[in-house]
Amino acid sequence: xxxxxxxxxxxxxxxxxxxxxxxxxxxxxxxxxxxxxxxxxxxxxxxxxxxxxxxxxxxxxxxxxxxxxxxxxxxxxxxxxxxxxxxxxxxxxxxxxxxxxxxxxxxxxxxxxxxxxxxxxxxxxxxxxxxxxxxxxxxxxxxxxxxxxxxxxxxxxxxxxxxxxxxxxxxxxxxxxxxxxxxxxxxxxxxxxxxxxxxxxxxxxxxxxxxxxxxxxxxxxxxxxxxxxxxxxxxxxxxxxxxxxxxxxxxxxxxxxxxxxxxxxxxxxxxxxxxxxxxxxxxxxxxxxxxxxxxxxxxxxxxxxxxxxxxxxxxxxxxxxxxxxxxxxxxxxxxxxxxxxxxxxxxxxxxxxxxxxxx
Amino acid sequence: xxxxxxxxxxxxxxxxxxxxxxxxxxxxxxxxxxxxxxxxxxxxxxxxxxxxxxxxxxxxxxxxxxxxxxxxxxxxxxxxxxxxxxxxxxxxxxxxxxxxxxxxxxxxxxxxxxxxxxxxxxxxxxxxxxxxxxxxxxxxxxxxxxxxxxxxxxxxxxxxxxxxxxxxxxxx
Numbered sequence: 001x002x003x004x005x006x007x008x009x010x011x012x013x014x015x016x017x018x019x020x021x022x023x024x025x026x027x028x029x030x031x032x033x034x035x036x037x038x039x040x041x042x043x044x045x046x047x048x049x050x051x052x053x054x055x056x057x058x059x060x061x062x063x064x065x066x067x068x069x070x071x072x073x074x075x076x077x078x079x080x081x082x083x084x085x086x087x088x089x090x091x092x093x094x095x096x097x098x099x100x101x102x103x104x105x106x107x108x109x110x111x112x113x114x115x116x117x118x119x120x121x122x123x124x125x126x127x128x129x130x131x132x133x134x135x136x137x138x139x140x141x142x143x144x145x146x147x148x149x150x151x152x153x154x155x156x157x158x159x160x161x162x163x164x165x166x167x168x169x170x171x172x173x174x175x176x177x178x179x180x181x182x183x184x185x186x187x188x189x190x191x192x193x194x195x196x197x198x199x200x201x202x203x204x205x206x207x208x209x210x211x212x213x214x215x216x217x218x219x220x221x222x223x224x225x226x227x228x229x230x231x232x233x234x235x236x237x238x239x240x241x242x243x244x245x246x247x248x249x250x251x252x253x254x255x256x257x258x259x260x261x262x263x264x265x266x267x268x269x270x271x272x273x274x275x276x277x278x279x280x281x282x283x284x285x286x287x288x289x290x291x292x293x294x295x296x297x298x299x300x301x302x303x304x305x306x307x308x309x310x311x312x313x314x315x316x317x318x319x320x321x322x323x324x325x326x327x328x329x330x331x332x333x334x335x336x337x338x339x340x341x342x343x344x345x346x347x348x349x350x351x352x353x354x355x356x357x358x359x
Numbered sequence: 360x361x362x363x364x365x366x367x368x369x370x371x372x373x374x375x376x377x378x379x380x381x382x383x384x385x386x387x388x389x390x391x392x393x394x395x396x397x398x399x400x401x402x403x404x405x406x407x408x409x410x411x412x413x414x415x416x417x418x419x420x421x422x423x424x425x426x427x428x429x430x431x432x433x434x435x436x437x438x439x440x441x442x443x444x445x446x447x448x449x450x451x452x453x454x455x456x457x458x459x460x461x462x463x464x465x466x467x468x469x470x471x472x473x474x475x476x477x478x479x480x481x482x483x484x485x486x487x488x489x490x491x492x493x494x495x496x497x498x499x500x501x502x503x504x505x506x507x508x509x510x511x512x513x514x515x516x517x518x519x520x521x522x523x524x525x526x527x528x529x530x531x
Contacts, residue, residue, distance in 0.1 A: 035456060037456065039455070040439075040440050040454055041452065041453060041454060041455055043452045043454060044440050044442065044455065122452065144482065151484055151485055151486060152485075155486055156484050156486075157456035158483075158484050159456070159479075160494070161477070161479065162459055162470075162477075162479055164479070164482075165453075165456040167452040167453055168452050168453070169453070169466065169473065172470075172474075172479075173474065173479045173481065174479070174482065176481075228473075228474050228475045229474065230470060230475070230476060230477065231474050231475035231476020231478065231479075232480065232481070233480050233481040233482075
């Protein structure tokens with residue numbers, strides 16, 4: 001199969017398509033935690049409890065209310081190979097935690113891969129919507145509609161005072177976690193990123209790496225999300241996050257302008273060298289890949305690099321992950337071998353754009 | 360003065376804790392204070408900022424071992440799933456929805472620290488939320504009634520009063 005065909009099948013809609021402010025905001029994600037009344041939370045779940053929750057979800061997903069909201073496929077973790085589960089993690093469809101829940105975990109995934117529902121992770125249900133660009137409110141509306149459809153078949157654990165009950169009290173109330181993945185190379189290059197991120201964490205928001213809690217930040221990608229889930233409405237939470245994101249966007253744009261005005265030649269040199277490495281390297285690790293991709297994407301955004309689609313950052317950041325590479329090459333690869341294959345895949349992907357330009 | 364914990368080294372660290380308005384104080388030596396985690400900010404122990412650590416730091420604030428006052432009490436236990444509060448502080452997760460009521464007394468100060476409020480104001484589920492919706496509606500109507508009275512719109516006030524009565528009757 002050619003890389004083009006593989007991409008058609010393997011790349012989720014959020015990776016392929018653009019959206020508002022997508023020169024800086026790669027994706028918006030809404031995750032809503034829900035639990036079923038009358039069942040212990042997954043941490044104290046027996047096999048039969050877990051099974052009943054999965055069966056309830058299977059029925060709920062097949063209901064007409066859910067069918068109207070898209071085509072879903074439900075699959076249990078134990079029916080997927082560890083590699084396939086890891087691919088789902090790399091595509092941000094499920095969390096690393098769910099991938100570990102071999103026995104009890106399950107997921108329902110919509111065919112466009114914009115929606116996934118994790119079953120028996122930390123909570124019974126976690127509805128996740130991921131959209132390209134800055135579309136937090138759209139994401140919340142999507143998640144809320146799915147929530148309503150599921151509720152026709154499930155009775156949620158709900159408390160008059162505390163709202164939706166969740167396994168961890170950091171999620172109680174609305175159960176909502178809204179987050180955006182931002183590409184902030186301008187702030188990083190001008191040295192103001194740490195000051196910005198400290199300010200962000202002081203207004204009740206969290207900053208993390210791209211694969212969630214505890215993950216490192218490569219390639220100037222940051223995930224900014226709300227911490228508070230109780231005491232504010234979902235719309236207020238989303239609006240708060242959005243207003244901070246707009247401020248970060250403005251600072252990032254100003255930083256990029258300043259870089260162009262003051263250090264144009266250094267900037268051109270930097271992004272062009274990074275492009276050269278991606279286009280010609282014979283082996284490259286994940287960290288360097290992300291760093292070079294960040295430079296190239298900045299070069300594309302500023303018009304320094306032409307003929308390469310802006311989508312390559314989102315696409316390749318997922319495609320060059322270890323499990324994805326092994327999926328593409330249909331076999332297990334040792335780390336050094338992965339570095340060689342990764343470089344080959346990147347070269348191939350860049351040629352794909354090249355051939356489109358000259359067509 | 361000697362350290363209250365090891366009774367060997369001089370006490371150089373004074374720790375004051377205020378938990379639910381109850382003030383307790385300890386005199387410790389530097390070694391014991393470090394072991395108890397009293398010197399460093401308990402939220403930021405370790406290198407990376409880890410939210411789970413932050414949470415368990417918060418949860419453990421009133422149950423550091425060795426200090427009797429809180430520990431000596433009988434551990435509250437959830438009657439539905441059997442989880443104790445101690446277990447909860449270790450894993451940072453509740454065992455079942457009923458834990459929220461079982462541990463309500465301890466939950467309130469925790470929620471005040473990690474959330475902006477202690478009352479849900481967002482979405483209400485269709486099925487289990489009928490009562491909540493009525494309560495919020497009543498709240499809104501009562502506020503409107505006060506306004507109407509203040510502005511001497513007595514006809515409007517009478518209408519509102521009747522609406523409130525109707526709603527109160529249906530919720531009984």
